[in-house]
Amino acid sequence: MHSIPGRRLILSLFLVFLLLPIYWLVNMSFKTNHEIVSTMTLWPHQPTIANYVRxxxxxxxxxxxxxxxxxxxxxxxxxxxxxxxxxxxxxxxxxxxxxxxxxxxxxxxxxxxxxxxxxxxxxxxxxxxxxxxxxxxxxxxxxxxxxxxxxxxxxxxxxxxxxxxxxxxxxxxxxxxxxxxxxxxxxxxxxxxxxxxxxxxxxxxxxxxxxxxxxxxxxxxxxxxxxxxxxxxxxxxxxxxxxxxxxxxxxxxxxxxxxxxxxxxxxx
Amino acid sequence: MDKTINQKAWFLVLPVFLVVAFSAVLPLMTVVNYSMQDTFGNNQFFWNGVGWFKELLDPSTDLGGRFLASLGRNLFFSAMILAIEVPLGIVVALSMPRQGWSVAACLVIMALPLLIPWNVVGTIWQIFGRPDIGLLGYVLNNIGIDYNYVSNDFDAWATVIVMDVWHWTSLVALLCYAGLKSIPDAYYQAAQIDGASRWAVFTAIQLPKMNRVLLIAVLLRFMDSFMIYTEPFVVTGGGPGNSTTFVSIELVKIALGQFDLGKAAALSLVYNLIIIIVCWVFYTVMTNAGADRPISKGVA
The missing domain is CATH 1.10.3720.10 (MetI-like)
Known part of the structure; x- marks a missing residue:
């Protein structure tokens, strides 16, 4: 009774909106600068932990x-x-x-x-x-x-x-x-x-x-x-x-x- | 709860009083002192009376123009933030599940943006919005929207507002959710028996019960958006031009950039005064609403 129509959709959209920018940051942290600048990749194709090591x-x-x-x-x-x-x-x-x-x-x-x-x-x-x-x-x-x-x-x-x-x-x-x-x-x-x-x-x-x-x-x-x-x-x-x-x-x-x-x- | 009158309680409050006095009153006194003086460097000061304050409130001077323009931008920003975040927060709160593991998952994901350092929030959106390396900027430009927050005023504003919505809507939602959880099931059952519509349930039961948390949410969102500094500073640096220069950014420019102590101090005092007045209004309303006791213990 306390919920509203389409609540699953609203909630999912909101959570995706919250997580997407954070995902992008994490995604970039595992990329080399070459990959970041040269191509647009949705996940690191050559994952590296060099940034963290540094x-x-x-x-x-x-x-x-x-x-x-x-x-x-x-x-x-x-x-x-x-x-x-x-x-x-x-x-x-x-x-x-x-x-x-x-x-x-x-x-x-x-x-x-x-x-x-x-x-x-x-x-x-x-x-x-x-x-x-x-x-x-x-x-x-x-x-x-x-x-x-x-x-x-x-x-x-x-x-x-x-x-x-x-x-x-x-x-x-x-x-x-x-x-x-x-x-x-x-x-x-x-x-x-x-x-x-x-x-x-x-x-x-x-x-x-x-x-x-x-x-x-x-x-x-x-x-x-x-x-x-x-x-x-x-x-x-x-x-x-x-x-x-x-x-x-x-x-x-x-x-x-x-x-x-x-x-x-x-x-x- | 009935409290007993005991003046010795002051001894218990004394440490807090001293710490806050040291870090709030002492600096504020130096601000008052500076605000009446002018300096040409070398620690030489000249009495300037209320000169800075006159200039501050006169839009034809450089200082006044900058202050009033940034104040206007800041009030517009705060109004936009409240207009977007409060309704959105209520909708999200109403959409949240009531029980099960998904509640915990929602709470954790929603709290995540609240716990990210403010400059990192700026960094996240700076990267996310860039047309060359950011997902948002890349997608927008590829579907034919010419989006660039560095050079376009409107895009810069949109980015700063969306960033704040991303950062703080969860807070409004979590507060409303706490208000909603405190409504006993009996209310809903009664509404069902009466055959109340969903809208009637919302306006007659849920909204009045959320009254108090909404008040707190509006207060917090107004205050924090009115003194916002770090996030827009990292993303736009106050630009393009001065289009996203809010009061705090302007103040830091004058105080730490130009080291113009007198002007900065006068601006600080007026800025602080606005904050205290708004705060006082909210505090009075909150106390009059009988809001000084927590309504639910240990429930988010």
């Missing part, structure tokens, strides 16, 4: 991935650890300015990165964090901390407050209750929040590129520089692109039921 052996390429992973991991750890107590506070208590604070967090999640690019550049240069993973990790907190607070708040609210009260009656101190009882209870929520912090930090380019130059250059910035004297190295670019999709594709199965929730800031 990325895994050339330091300027694989260090990009390592740099990206560094700031993404630092950011996820900071975001989750500051957001956890705040999520508990928002879920259990009312306090002065709580609604305003919540709105302030929302407005930061929505703030355009372009607005912050220049002031961040000045700020992190001034405290000599420029071109380190820390600069990017802290910069990404601006949208990831609110996100983590909002997602975790939903999960903490799912824990009945009788559990808190019983624990306090049993003589648990607050930190001990928090770590021994609450955190294990919302472990899956922490996993989901960590996944989304990871993803949002992973997909961002503008701040990551602005706050790094040489030592901490992320993969997204390395990718924008594949133009060489010999022209574009399309195969290499495609292979690098495919590799950036892999972390998300690996974990997505486990969080598939939480995707809407994560993107909707825990509001669904």
């Amino acid at each position: 990325i895994f052996t050339d330091e300027s390429w694989y260090s990009g991935y390592i740099n990206s992973l560094k700031y993404v991991v630092i950011n996820t750890v900071i975001s989750i650890s500051v957001a956890l107590p705040a999520a508990y506070a928002f879920s259990r208590y009312r306090f002065l300015g709580d609604k305003h604070l919540f709105f302030w967090l929302l407005s930061n999640r929505m703030a355009p990165a372009a607005v912050y690019a220049l002031p961040f550049f000045n700020l992190y240069s001034a405290i000599s964090l420029f071109d380190t993973p820390w600069a990017v990790a802290l910069a990404h907190c601006i949208f990831n901390v609110p996100l983590a607070v909002w997602i975790l708040e939903g999960f903490v609210s799912g824990v009945p407050r009788e559990i808190d009260e019983t624990a306090f009656l049993d003589g648990y101190s607050f930190p001990r209750f928090f770590l021994k009882i609450l955190v294990p209870l919302i472990a899956s929520g922490i996993g989901v929040a960590a996944f989304f912090c990871f993803m949002f930090s992973w997909v961002e380019l503008l701040l990551a590129r602005t706050l790094t130059s040489v030592d901490a250059k992320p993969i997204s910035a390395v990718m924008t520089r594949t133009v060489s004297a010999a022209g574009m190295d399309w195969g290499l670019l495609a292979a690098a692109g495919v590799l950036t999709i892999i972390p998300g594709a690996l974990v997505i199965w486990f969080v598939r039921n939480y995707i809407a929730r994560g993107f909707a800031l825990g509001r669904v």
